[in-house]
Amino acid sequence: MKEPTFEFDPSAMFLENIQYYASEPGVHSSSAARKFDQITIENFHIPSLVLMENAARGMADRIIANYPKAKKIAVLCGPGNNGGDGLALARILYLKGYRVAILLKADSALSDDETVQFESCLALNIQLYPLELFVEDYRPFDESYDLYVDALFGSGLNRPLGGIYKEAVCALNRSIKPVVSCDIPSGIYGNTGQGETFVYADLTLALDCRKFGHIISKGHQASKTVEVIDIGIPAAVHALDPGQIKWINKKSAAHGLPVRSRYLNKGRFGKVLLCGGSFRMQGALAMAASSCFHAGVGTLSLYTPKSAARAIAAKMDLAMIIPADETDGYFSEQAADRLTDLLDQYTFVCCGNGMGTEDGALKVVHTLLKKRMNMILDADAINIVSRHPEWLKINSEFRTLILTPHVVEFSRLSGFTVEQIQNSPIKCIDAFLREYPNIILVLKSDVTFVADAENISVLDHPDSTLSKGGSGDVLAGLICGLCAQQSVFYEACASAVWIHNQAASYHQNNQDRINPACFTPLDLIENYSSIFNELEKVREHCA
Ligand SMILES: NC(=O)C1=CN([C@@H]2O[C@H](COP(=O)(O)OP(=O)(O)OC[C@H]3O[C@@H](n4cnc5c(N)ncnc54)[C@H](O)[C@@H]3O)[C@@H](O)[C@H]2O)[C@@H](O)CC1
Ligand SMILES: Nc1ncnc2c1ncn2[C@@H]1O[C@H](COP(=O)(O)OP(=O)(O)O)[C@@H](O)[C@H]1O
Ligand SMILES: [K+]
Structure with a gap:
């Protein structure tokens, strides 16, 4: 596994206000996470056994909270420190009165810290079984124990599982009892999310931070629900990792929500133009428009082929509608010519929803990209630029361009296969943005x-709830609405992504929650107001 290149530089850390970093860690490679451990042990003089104890105590708390009825717990331990965490956890649970069994490969070589844990388990006389017994027949354990802990391998996995470990993982996956994985499901590589044979966990307790392997490729489904355990790594250490992925959460969403001054008039909250729609797909544009308006924009105009304009005008009062010349219900080439004169009135444009990819639409997108203005391209506009990627470079340094593809659209756009994108999204994103850095x-x-x-x-x-036609149009409208009101576009995009997702489950704990099957993309918009209120409170609290 390639070791990360960043080095410990105390001056970089302490010249800054250390509190700045005291937020939820992001997502890191497991190589970086190993480096965090090393820096903490060597530079902060916190012994590895202390980190292990913190990990085990944190895991015990989460297991008790998530599985309050589990009283008999079997812990499968491997030959490294992941196994050491498992043994420390077994001891903690045992001393709390749980019935605990340890399953360890006979004659297993143990790491130094694991040896310490093993000695204390032996001294306490905690039940110890050879892993071989579990592999031969896991059913007696299924009958006697309520829960398994998978502490076989963590960030030290360096080859595919084989032999008894592979068989143990297969048995775990056949078992009917819940499985909690320590740090990462055994068999999954923390840097890549790849794996051959691996545990399918019900709950994964990520130590210190989420790893790439929890969110990408096979590791995403294998990890299922991930909770992070604070093991005592100083927060500022995480900030040293240049390769980290930030975690979008409520706090970051609050940061990206525009601040709405009570003194300003509509002209200061963005003048937005949505360009899209067609006779057959006017709903996509209407949903994007409603979402955009409810995000707070000052004025909203729609430029859409005449027949779509008539249909939308009949049901929407929020936007000004500019009918465009059409051919068979889609933008005509003349529609693109007229657009050139219109654009100067607007501060932000969103283009693509329900637009089709006919010649007129092509010319509309080209016209937009020749203009130096900030915009989003979504849906069909992305399909169009996939056919003309050179257009993405026109005027690129003079504007912000936001693209919102789903995986198939990104495949068309980037040339990577869907499988490559799903297996290695970070690499694919990185390569694409190196080609199109703006x-x-x-x-x-x-x-x-x-x-x-x-x-x-x-x-x-x-x-x-979001796996429905129209969810993407609503997101495009929301991103457009938040971006049109401010200049921190990246933060606004992240905020919109969080709000959109949150809006889908907003009623989750209420009796009036709409079932995910019955929810429509328009229901998302109804939840914006409550979510915005919550985010404003978070912002006030953080100020
Ligand atoms: N370093 C530290 O101080 C801390 C480590 N922690 C735990 O330690 C884990 C990492 O510990 P390790 O570096 O010991 O790594 P692991 O416990 O993941 O396992 C590494 C051991 O397994 C062997 N191995 C790797 N792949 C194998 C395979 N396919 N079949 C058989 N054997 C295989 C290696 O040769 C090595 O002996 C983390 O995931 C976390 O659970 C935590 O306790 C927090 C603190
Ligand atoms: N299973 C899911 N979990 C979370 N979000 C999802 C899921 N399925 C879809 N989404 C979100 O819903 C939106 C769908 O967008 P898109 O595929 O463009 O839909 P459409 O073009 O039909 O509007 C995206 O924001 C996507 O992230
Ligand atoms: K594990």
Whole structure:
């Protein structure tokens, strides 16, 4: 595994206000996480056994909170410090009165810290079984124990699982009892999320920080629900990692929400033009428009083919509608010519929703890109620039361009296969942004990335409520609405991604929650107001 290149530089850390860093850690490679451990042990003189104890205590607390009925717990331990965490956890649970069994490969060589843990488990007479017994028949354990802990391998995995470990993982996956993985599901590589045979966990307790392997490739589903355990690594150490992915959370979402001064008039909250729609797909534009308006923009205009304009005008009062010349219900080439004269009135444009990829639409996108203005291209506009990637470079240094592809659109745009994007999203994003450094990319999926040439952030909150036609249009409208009101576009994109996802589950704990199957993308918009209120409170609290 390649070791990260960053070095410990105390001056870099302490010249800054250390509190600045005291926020939730991002997502790091597991090589970086190993480096954090090393820096903490060597430079902060916090012994590795202390970190291990913190890890084990944190895990015990989370297991008790998540599985309050589990009283009998079997812990599968490997030959390294992941196994050491497992043994320390076994001791802590045992001393709290749980019935605990340790499963360890017979004659296993143990790491130094694990040896310490092993001695104390032996002295306490905690039940110890050879892992071989579990591999031969896991069912007696299924009958006697309520929960398994997978502490076989963590960040030290350096080859595919084989032999008894592979068999143990297969048995764990067949078991009907819940499995909690320590740090990372065994068999998954923390740097890449790849693996051959690996544990499918019900809960993964990530030590210190989330690793890439929790959010990408096979590791994403294998990890299922991830909770982070604070093991006592100083927060400022995380900031040393240049390769980290920021975690999009409520606090960062609050940061990207525009501040709304009570004294300003509509002209100061953005003059937005949405360009899109067609006779067959006017709903996409209407949903984007409603989302954009409810995000707070001052004025909103829609430029859409005549027949779509008539249909939208009949149901929407929020936007000014400019009918465009059309051919068979889609933008005509003349529509693009007229657009040139219109654009100067607007401060932000969103283009693509329901637009089609006919010649007129092509010319509309080209016209926009020749103009030095800030804009989002979504949906069909992305399909169009995929056919003309050279257009992405026109005037690129004079404007911010936001692209919001889903994985298939990103595949068309970047040339990477869907499989490559799913297996190695970070590499694909990185390569794309090296080619187009002035773009902000929002790569949408169950895990969504927001990236520019310098930053990459992630939202990992899968929710089938959003797996519906129109969710993307609503997101494009929201991003446009937040960006039109401020100049920190990257933060606004991350904020919109969080709000959009949060809006899908907003009623989760209320009786009036709409079932995910029955929820429509328009219901998302109804939840903006409550979410904005919450984010404003977070912002006041942090000020
Ligand atoms: N370094 C530290 O101070 C801390 C480490 N922590 C824990 O330590 C873990 C990392 O510990 P280690 O570096 O010991 O690594 P692991 O415990 O992941 O395992 C490494 C050991 O497994 C062997 N191994 C790797 N792949 C194998 C395979 N496929 N089949 C059989 N054997 C294999 C290696 O040769 C090595 O002996 C973390 O994931 C975390 O759980 C935590 O306790 C926090 C503090
Ligand atoms: N399972 C899921 N979990 C979380 N978010 C999802 C899921 N499925 C879709 N989404 C989100 O919903 C939106 C769908 O966008 P897109 O695929 O462009 O839809 P459409 O073009 O139909 O509007 C994206 O923001 C995506 O991240
Ligand atoms: K593990």
